[in-house]
Amino acid sequence: MQIAEYTQVSEEEYLALEARSPVRHEYVCGEVYAMTGASLRHNVIALNIAALLRAHLRGTPCRAFVSDAKLRIAKAGAYYYPDVMVTCDPRHLTVGSDDQVVEAPRVVIEVLSTSTEAVDRREKLIAYRGIPSLQEYVLVAQDEARIEIHRRHGDIGWEIVTLVPGDPVELGSLEFASDFSAIYEETGLVMGGVAG
Numbered sequence: 001m002q003i004a005e006y007t008q009v010s011e012e013e014y015l016a017l018e019a020r021s022p023v024r025h026e027y028v029c030g031e032v033y034a035m036t037g038a039s040l041r042h043n044v045i046a047l048n049i050a051a052l053l054r055a056h057l058r059g060t061p062c063r064a065f066v067s068d069a070k071l072r073i074a075k076a077g078a079y080y081y082p083d084v085m086v087t088c089d090p091r092h093l094t095v096g097s098d099d100q101v102v103e104a105p106r107v108v109i110e111v112l113s114t115s116t117e118a119v120d121r122r123e124k125l126i127a128y129r130g131i132p133s134l135q136e137y138v139l140v141a142q143d144e145a146r147i148e149i150h151r152r153h154g155d156i157g158w159e160i161v162t163l164v165p166g167d168p169v170e171l172g173s174l175e176f177a178s179d180f181s182a183i184y185e186e187t188g189l190v191m192g193g194v195a196g
Helices: 011-020 041-059 117-121 123-131
Strands: 003-006 025-028 033-034 062-066 070-073 077-080 084-087 104-110 138-142 147-151 157-165 168-171 178-179
Touching: 011 025, 011 077, 041 062, 041 084, 041 104, 041 178, 077 123, 104 117, 117 123, 123 138, 123 147
Parallel strands: 104 138
Antiparallel strands: 003 033, 025 033, 025 077, 062 084, 070 077, 084 104, 138 147, 147 157, 168 178
C-alpha cells in the first residue's frame, strides 16, 4: 500500500506538501511514502471499529479518529495515518477545522493487509511503543478472523494477546468491550476462515 518516493524533505516541507496533496503520504525521518487505497473489507473493519469506539466514548474526554487524522511521533521523526486511533488528550476534546495532528494516542489500531503487515508489525510497532501515552496497539487481520493486542504493562514491558472468534475484545485502557463478531460484521469472514 505504500510506495517509497525517496525524497528527503523536512517535517515543515512534508506538512506543507501534504496540505495541498490529493494523495496521503506518511513521513519517516525525511522519507515520504505515498499511500494507496485499501480494500473494501479493510474499510468495513476499520469503520466497524471506529463506530463501536465512537459510541462507547460518547460523553467521555476521549475521541476516536479514522485514517485521515495524522499521528505525529516526534521521537521517531514520523507522521503516520493509523486506521483508527483514540486520544484522551484534552487538546482534542473539541476539535477545530484546522486540527490535523494527534500526538498523544491512548490506542492505535491498524487493519493488516498483505502489503502493509510487515511495516505494521515492525516499523510502526517500534515507533508506536515509544509513545508514552500509548497503552494498546491493536493489529486486526483482514484475511482471517484474528486480532492481536499489544498491551503496555507500566514500565515492565508489553504483553501480546491474540484473539480468535468467540473471544471478547477488550481494551482495558478505554474500559471497552465488544463481541468479536461485531469487529468483522459484513466482511464475509466466518468462524475459521473466509466465506466461500
